[in-house]
Amino acid sequence: MYEMSTQDWPLQHQSATGWIEVIAGSMFSGKSEELIRRLRRAKIARQKVQVFKHRIDARYSTEHIVSHSEMRHESVAVESAAEILARLEPGTEVVGIDEGQFFDNDLVDVANELARRGIRVIIAGLDQDYMGRPFEPMPQLLAIAEYITKTHAICVRCGQPANYSQRIVPVEGRVAVGAADMYEARCRRCFVPHADTPTPHVVEERVG
Numbered sequence: 001m002y003e004m005s006t007q008d009w010p011l012q013h014q015s016a017t018g019w020i021e022v023i024a025g026s027m028f029s030g031k032s033e034e035l036i037r038r039l040r041r042a043k044i045a046r047q048k049v050q051v052f053k054h055r056i057d058a059r060y061s062t063e064h065i066v067s068h069s070e071m072r073h074e075s076v077a078v079e080s081a082a083e084i085l086a087r088l089e090p091g092t093e094v095v096g097i098d099e100g101q102f103f104d105n106d107l108v109d110v111a112n113e114l115a116r117r118g119i120r121v122i123i124a125g126l127d128q129d130y131m132g133r134p135f136e137p138m139p140q141l142l143a144i145a146e147y148i149t150k151t152h153a154i155c156v157r158c159g160q161p162a163n164y165s166q167r168i169v170p171v172e173g174r175v176a177v178g179a180a181d182m183y184e185a186r187c188r189r190c191f192v193p194h195a196d197t198p199t200p201h202v203v204e205e206r207v208g
């Protein structure tokens with residue numbers, strides 16, 4: 001199957017048509033890293049870039065989006081999807097949004113509105129929660145996106161591509177913001193849809 005790479009996309013100009021790109025996958029699958037890579041390329045092309053994340057996600061930094069591998073890009077923390085529109089500056093050509101699953105369903109309308117204004121919108125996020133259920137608004141964003149990239153981690157139990165975020169602490173609730181202390185990557189076979197004991201031998205390696 002032919003997969004379109006970012007290199008194939010035309011340079012964005014203010015008068016051009018906008019579009020939506022979604023980068024979806026489990027924890028530790030490199031979503032933020034891929035988002036940061038695309039944002040950096042846009043900046044090399046001298047495009048005006050704005051990056052947003054939800055205020056709830058202050059794991060590594062309040063003013064940056066940060067990947068598990070420590071790549072970072074400056075960002076603005078917002079309370080809601082509507083605040084993204086309110087903070088949009090004139091001339092912005094590319095909008096990056098990290099951890100889309102922390103936003104409410106208004107993000108769907110906001111993404112459409114940004115694209116309608118001719119902006120390239122790139123949204124990264126978790127597509128499933130710790131129970132393996134589709135994590136709104138990511139399913140809706142996947143439906144309206146022009147381009148979708150699904151990223152995979154490596155299952156810490158068996159080494160197969162991992163599509164699930166296994167919670168490894170006994171915390172209930174859909175949103176439990178954490179990283180290697182709370183989740184590990186698992187494949188379909190090794191994933192259990194509730195909190196499970198951590199895989200012992202990967203405690204030091206559970207990054208990336």
Ligand SMILES: [Zn+2]
Pocket residue numbers: 155156157158159160186187188189190191
């Ligand atoms: Zn596995």
